[in-house]
Amino acid sequence: MKFLFTFSFFLIAFLNIQAQNIKVLNKVTQEPIINVAIYNIDKSKSIITNFRGEADISEFDDAEVIYFKHLSHVLKKLTKQELTPSRTVFLESNTQGLNEIVISASKFQQYKKDIPQKIISIRSQSVQFANPQTSADLLANTGQVYVQKSQLGGGSPMIRGFSTNRLLITIDGVRMNNAIFRGGNLHNVISIDPFTIQDTEVTLGAGSVIYGSDAIGGVMSFYTQKPRLSHTDSLLIKSNVVVRYASANDEKTSHFNLNLGYKKFGFFTSASYSDFGDLKMGKYGPDEYLRPEFVITTQNGDEVIQNSNPLIQRYTAYNQLNLMQKARYKPYENLTFDLGLYYTTTSDIPRYDRLIRYNDDILRSAEWNYGPQQWFLSNFQITKLSSRSNLYDKINTTMAYQNFKESRKDRNFQSVSRNIRAESVDAYSFNVDLEKRLSPKTQFYYGLEYVFNKVRSEGKEENISNSAISPTVSRYPNGASWQSSAIYSSIKYKPNPKFVFQSGLRFNHIVSKANFEENNIFLNLPFSTSKNTAGALTGTAGISWSPNEIMQWRLNASSAFRAPNIDDIGKVFDSQPGTVVVPNETLKPEYAYGGELGLKLDFDSKLILDLSSYYTYLDNALVRRYYTLNGESDIVYDGELSTVQAIQNASKAWIYGFEVGLKMPITNRLELSSQYSIIGGTEEAGSVEVPIRHVAPSFGNTHLVWNYKDFKLDFFLNYNDDLAFNDLAPSEIQKEYLYALDADGNPYSPSWYTCNFRTQYLLNTNTTLTAALENITNQRYRTYSSGIAAPGRNFILSLKYSL
Known part of the structure; x- marks a missing residue:
């Protein structure tokens, strides 16, 4: 006992x-x-x-x-x-501290406070709390990136008055922009699975020195999760399962990932599937956004049906599958091999803004779908750190292959002819990036890049009554190629902890080739082949200066460029009813010259203000203007007499803006934050200046966040100023069907706001519950230039289980 x-x-x-x-x-x-x-x-x-x-x-x-x-x-x-x-x-990770690390500024880690440009950092915990349906929604949640949508399966970012092919997207350091990235609204960003994102960095302003062509308005850099290795002899197993439901579009999403880690090997597997129904808009707002009727096709042909609920936007439903497999091998502490395989595919995506167009009083289209948007990326990286080489201390080599597939299928009301145009792009890229410390105060970064794109395109016409297929003009010249080679360097000089100077140069050589013989059967162009060669030298210089504990100044000047791609020199498409864009081989690069001044005030973390102002001049701008083909200003395209247009170096533009951010802890558990952006700009149109299409209205958000132990609450407002009729770009005025009407019957973009609530609760160490009620007051609104109304009142529930 x-x-x-x-x-x-x-x-x-x-x-x-x-x-x-x-x-x-x-x-x-x-x-x-x-x-x-x-x-x-x-x-x-x-x-x-x-x-x-x-x-x-x-x-x-x-x-x-x-x-x-x-x-x-x-x-x-x-x-x-x-x-x-x-x-x-x-x-919780500290994403606001002065010691925050960013990668996108030089492709190697740097302190964010050393960068003279403004960079938005979005970490994984913020992504999981925001719980976005797509990566486009993730960007919109920042309050500093404006997002346009033509359909539910879309999201075209706008940054500081620029969008589409004047913005660059990278995924794990690989350039996503390809030879057919267009000047119209672009939705490739939704191919990136938000469940796999570890960090996102958005560079506001030019990034051509590091990233080359297209990085005029900004760079969106997405970094996905890496396999975790084990620090012991035991196998490290981590797994997450997420399910989510959203009421506004009847979203049903499931996600699974698995990490297997050994001491030197690691594997990460991820799969996500989302099914979205037709989107329901809000109850209170402009009647012009309602969907009173739609077209169905029966055995008897096309019929116009009255919509039993005009708030339901038929047709907008689609589904999406995202897969990712990554492997890591780390034989030594300073040497890493990474392999990533990414695949995304969607169902057909109805292009809603084309389905709501009328021809007189009759709906114009019986069907208008983007075919499955497919994207595959194979990415292999070798990273070596702490080298004793005289040439570099760190080196990162990236080899990548991508394949993009997209198509368009449309048919006019009561027509038996369906137009089908399909494109495929093979994109190969090779990058070497190096870093060398020249002295305790000086870092030198340099690298080289080669990119090659091959475009395949076909056009056909299908008779739906007898399934007969006949060839027609393709969207792009089949077999066209686009290639870019570049060398760049930048230097960082930090004589003391308060002052940093950074500067860089890049030279690019770009060659585009196209053969128009197949399309000349239909177009009779004055040329059968085209070769476009362009060279571009761009540079940047800036300082970051912190004279005291409160104040940090940022000053940056830069030049950037965009070289013509295959979409510019060779595209054939109907930009709007009664208008057709044709090829133009005489294009040159457009250049942007800009400056940015920023000030951050940190009053002992009790109040933080982040202010930025910027100005950009765009020269030799590539814009769509009226054109003649063989002396004719009108040609027949898809059976319709259409006015001829082409991309031309025919404009100049001036863009300017101001941004302010605020962060203020009210108590130890309660924090207020806010963002607001004001943008303006004009472009040259003949002898007059007109508003620019992608200059968004003033917009922002305000968040009030409360944290207590494992509980987090966020009450937030999103808001957007109006754009009056006189402030709309001429190309937008022609799209009257997208807009509300003012008192004079003219199209305009109304102001709007939403009240929203989001919460996250850690039920236990394994289970996290996230819930949100968005657009609580059920507002009916469209973000500027969008063809689809935003969700009405929307309840979102997500459950995550981790092992």
């Missing part, structure tokens, strides 16, 4: 000591955080977490306040009595 009592005493004591062990994890990724400093108020007691994120806090008293501090996470304090039963402490 004495032995049993003694054994029980020691067993209880042992269990009590074990209970003093805690684990510190990242709140979102659930990964252990190494080297967290744990201490009391006078720091007389302190310990550090090990590589498992574990620490023994037995020396601390139960009621004693314990601080948890880590450089990349928000300081947290609590007592042992406040610990959860699982003895787990969750820290």
Whole structure:
């Protein structure tokens, strides 16, 4: 009995000591955080977490306040009595600190405070809390990127008055822009699965020195999750399952990922599937946005049907599948091999803005669908750090292959002819990026890039009554190619912690080739082949200066360019009813020259203001203008007499703007933040200046966020100013069917706002519940230039289970 009592005493004591062990994890990724400093108020007691994120806090008293501090996470304090039963402490990543790291500025890690340009950082925990349906929605949630939508399966970002092929998208360092990225609204960003995103960095302003052609208005850099390796001899297994439902479009989404990690090998598998129904708009707003009728096709032909609920936007439903497989091999601490395979496909996506057009009083189209938007990427990277080479300290080599497939299928009301145009692009790229420390104060970055695109395009006409197929003009010249070679360098000089100077140069050589013989059967162009050669030299210089603890100044000047691609020199399509765009081989690059001045004021983290102003001059702008083909200003296209247009270097543009951001902790648990952007600009149209199409109205958001333990609440407003009739670009005025009508019967874009609520609750260490009620007041609105109305009142529920 004495032995049993003694054994029980020691067993209880042992269990009590074990209970003093805690684990510190990242709140979102659930990964252990190494080297967290744990201490009391006078720091007389302190310990550090090990590589498992574990620490023994037995020396601390139960009621004693314990601080948890880590450089990349928000300081947290609590007592042992406040610990959860699982003895787990969750820290939030600090995305606002001065020591935040960004990659996109040079393709190597730098402190964000050293960059003279403004960069928006969106970390994985923010993505998971925002819970976006697509990556386009993820960008819109920042309040600094404006997003246009022509259909539910879309999202065309606008940054500082630029959009589409004047913005660059990268995924894990690979250029996504290809030879057929167009000047019209572009929706490729939705191919990136938001569930796989680890970090997103949006560079506001030119990025041509690092990224070359197209990076005029900004660069959107997406970085997906990497396989995690094990720090022990045991296999590291991590898995997440997510299900989500949204009421406005009857969204049903499921996601699964699995990480297998060994000491030197790691594998990450991800799969997501989303099914979206027809989108329901809000109840209160302009009647012009309603969907009173739609077309159905029966055995008896096309019929116009009255919509039983005009708030339902028929047809907008589609589905999407995203797959990703990544592998990592790390034989040494300074050497890593990464392989990534990405695949995205959609169903047919109805282009809603074309389905609501009328010809007199009759709906113009019986059907208008984008075919499945398919994207495949194979990406292989070799990264070596801490080299003793005289040429570099760090080197990253990237080899990638991408394949893009897209198509368009349309048929006029009561017509038996369906027009089908399909495109495929094979894109190969090779990059070498290097970093060398020349002195303790000077970093040198340099690299080279080669990109080759091959375009395949076909056009055909199908008779739906007898399935007969006949050839017709294709959208692009079949077999066209686009290639770019470049070399770049930049230097960073930091003489002291308060001052940083960065400058860079890039030279690009671009060649486009096209053969129009197949399309000349239909168009009779004055040329059968085309070769467009362009060289471009761009540069940047800027400073970041922090004269004291409160103030940080950013000043940057840069030039950027966009070389004509196959979409510019060789496209044939109907830009709008009664208008056709034809090829033009005499194009030159357009150039942008701009400057940015920014000021950040940090009043001891009690109030943070981030102010930016910018100005951009676009010269030799590639724009769509009236044209003649063989002396004719009108030709027959798809059976309709159409006015001829072509892309031309026929304009100049001036764009300017101001941005302000605010962050203010009200209490330890309550924080206010806000963003607001004002943009203006005009372009040259003949002898007059007119508004620019992609200059968005003033817009922003305001968030009030409350955090308590494992509970997070966010009440936020999104808002948007109006664009009066006189402020619309001429090309937008011609799309009257997209807009509301003012008192004079003219199209305009009304102002709007939404009230929204979002919450996240960590049920336990494995389960996270996220819920939101968006557009609470059920407003009916369209974002500027969009062809589809935004969701009405929308309830979203998501459940995540982690192992």
